[in-house]
Amino acid sequence: MASIIDVAKKAGVSIATVSRVINSSGYVNQATREKVLESIKALGYVPNELARSMLKKKTKLIAMIVPGLYNPFFADIAHHVEQELDQHGFKMLITNSSSPLGLEVEYLEMLKQNKVDGLIIISDNEIEDLIEGELPIVSFDRHFKHTPYVACDNYDGGRLAAKSLSNAGSKHLLYLGDDSYVSQGHFATEVSKRKSGFLDYCQEHHLTCDVLEFPKNTPIEDTIRTVLSEKVHDGIFAISDFLATKIIREAKHQQINIPQDLKIIGFDGMDDSLNTGLIITSIYQNRTKIAKELVDTLIKKIKGKHVDHKIIPVSLKKGETL
Structure with missing residues (x-):
């Protein structure tokens, strides 16, 4: 089955451009739009119109993107986020942003198609063009336009x-x-x-x-x-x-x-x-506080409430190297 990545490659455009054509959001010139539509037809790509048209049927699934679970800090964040989500009745899907960019794109598409209720992002990849401000997304540390972030000081x-x-x-x-x-x-x-x-x-x-x-x-x-x-x-x-x-x-x-x-x-x-x-x-x-703020912020965003960025205080943890 063809994916949005296949369409972008065939049309010679970015994934973000294909997404704008599919979702009728943002400007795309007519020639490019026709090229994308032709590629969609040639590949038989079928966007999930049914899911997109549903009135936000809840899946109770939250997706999370992390830079790599080999880093114990991010693994611990993911662990605490999963625990926090469980207390609110959500389950978590997770992918590594150190993996091919296509996995992040798939998660964003799942969000746009209502296959997950929200997305928590910790990523170093250049995905700004794929982030839409009205989507229920919260970031840790990273700045995205119109997207709330949680960070320590x-x-x-x-x-x-x-x-x-x-x-x-x-x-x-x-x-x-x-x-x-x-x-x-x-x-x-x-x-x-x-x-x-x-x-x-x-x-x-x-x-x-x-x-x-x-x-x-x-x-x-x-x-x-x-x-x-x-x-x-x-x-x-x-x-x-x-x-x-x-x-x-x-x-x-x-x-x-x-x-x-x-x-x-x-x-x-x-x-x-x-x-x-x-x-x-x-x-x-x-990490417990970070996870709580990430989940609380995301749930507020899912419910359509106004949310602000959140900065969490830090402290010195004494060890044996100072």
Whole structure:
């Protein structure tokens, strides 16, 4: 059976353009519209008109898109969201945004066709053109036009990390992040405020600090190895606990004493040592609270109520790396 992706490929247009033609939403010039309609006919693609015409028959299903369940932070968020949804009588479907983009498109199409009641998005993919403001969608951290988001106070977390490293005696600080794609302005997310808060605090208190960023999902072990071997920095703020574990492992390999010679703060506040042998000192994000706010916001959106963005406070979770 042909899919919306097949139609887009055959017509030589974006998936978003096909969606606008199918749903009669947004501007599409006549020539492009005819090309899409011809492709739909040639492939025998049949949009779910019956589902689209139903008056919001409830499925009690919520779809969730996450960047990857290999990251324990996102796996834990998904776990708490599923528990929270269960308390409201909903079941959850889940997919990885690190998988091919087509899976995210399918979930968005399911939402438009009333096959799920709502969608929770944690994604690094460029899907803005597919998000429609009236749809029951809530995002974690990521900004989409006319879509509410829930986030922790990333800016305050960055400031707290710098302050904590400084108070612990670090003199040469480093911000290490895998957020450069976002920082270069491809899309907006609350996560980038971790760096802003960190740098602002350093500047205000005349602290020496450097920044090193690299694109997500790229091999970074060589970079970490080089940074640590230079022994320039005695305090590192990692954008996530997941990244902090890589730094700790390499530091141990180089026989760098933590926290005596190198202090490390992560971000997320996971509950164990993540197989490093050390409990990471980290900026704590309350996953239970995040899940509750995501679900509460989405349910309000499903019911047609007005919803605002929600920012959740963070705190320092003390471990063994500071």
